[in-house]
Amino acid sequence: MSAEMKEYICEAEKALLHTYNRYQIVLEKGEDVHLYDMDGKKYLDFVSGIAVFALGYHNTEYNDALKAQIDKIIHTSNYFYNKPAIEAAKKLKKISQMDRVFFTNSGTEAIEGALKAARKYAYLKDGTRDHEIIAMNHSFHGRTFGALSVTGNPKYREAFEPMIGNIKFADFNNFESVLEAANTKTCAIIMETVQGEGGIYKVDEEFLKKVRKLCDEKDILLILDEIQCGMGRTGSYFAWQKYGVKPDIMTSAKALGCGVPVGAFLMTEKVAANSLCAGDHGTTYGGNPLACTAICKVLDLFDKNNIIDHVNNVSPYLEKRLEELVSKYDFIKMRRGIGFMQGLVFDIPVGEIITNAMDNGLILINAGTNVIRFVPPLIIEKEHVDQMISILDDCLSKI
């Protein structure tokens, strides 16, 4: 590492709040599926800014659209209409089959809105104010208080208690535990369709269908968090679309703006007509013209470049190559995941392996202590999979 890069890292540690143990790299630019640090070292990226940069870096069509919008108008406030927000909402409705959209600035804000909509829906129904929400163990929904309250990892919550009240936790993919938690006060059940931070667990079809049925019978709202697993990562626009069930409320963020901070929560007309109304919810920045231009362009490029087909074509190869590593090394327990959201589960902590991979020009990330997570840009080709496997294999052979 150059003295200059070291100096920047030193400065960062003096100025930034220490809420992350960061990797010792100052990233400067990106090109396609590669990142470059300030010393000019090139990295193959299998993280994409945590499932964000789906289209890769320095996509000129995307960049040009943003530049053009900057020269028109960046912000208007939600007291006015703006064209990019109207277009983005229309496009998002179409790919999600949901009816109404609220744009936010982040994933956690999308969760906050989803929870508020669910509580308001129940409140309008019976006038009581003690409704309950069921969330899943090992889930992750964000860091603000509402989202944190439904995040099924006590380590994240403990120091910040009390959380918002009336949250119950059930076990993901265990319908009995959901039944046990449910009662006449339950207004919503929230889960990720594929758990990300929790270790890359996908929902069982049977479990999801039973939860959907329970929700239908008891008029409970099903909230699916598609912030990480959505936007094509699993080979359909949203992971739930593979299961033949539909949520009442859905959240999106991360790859939705491919780098511009955006999120959204979407709902069916039934929920929209019977929950949040004028004055109930708001945001200064959410849905501003710059952010919505990003969404529009991302969705255009998904369409134009057949990104979903590409994921379906290349991800089986990623799975195959990861399975080879599972067979080769007895300290790797298994592969799990779907599409370009994969995890390798180890018997040993993976921190050092990831650092070694970075030294060798490959960016990876963990999901918990023992899982390496693979959430590459959706445009990777088989050759990138081969390069990644070759570097990782090299690191593993030295253990």
Ligand SMILES: *Cc1c(COP(=O)(O)O)cnc(C)c1O
């Ligand atoms: C990242 C993530 C969030 C939080 O999104 P932020 O934009 O970081 O607030 C919520 N849910 C899931 C599933 C996520 O992966």
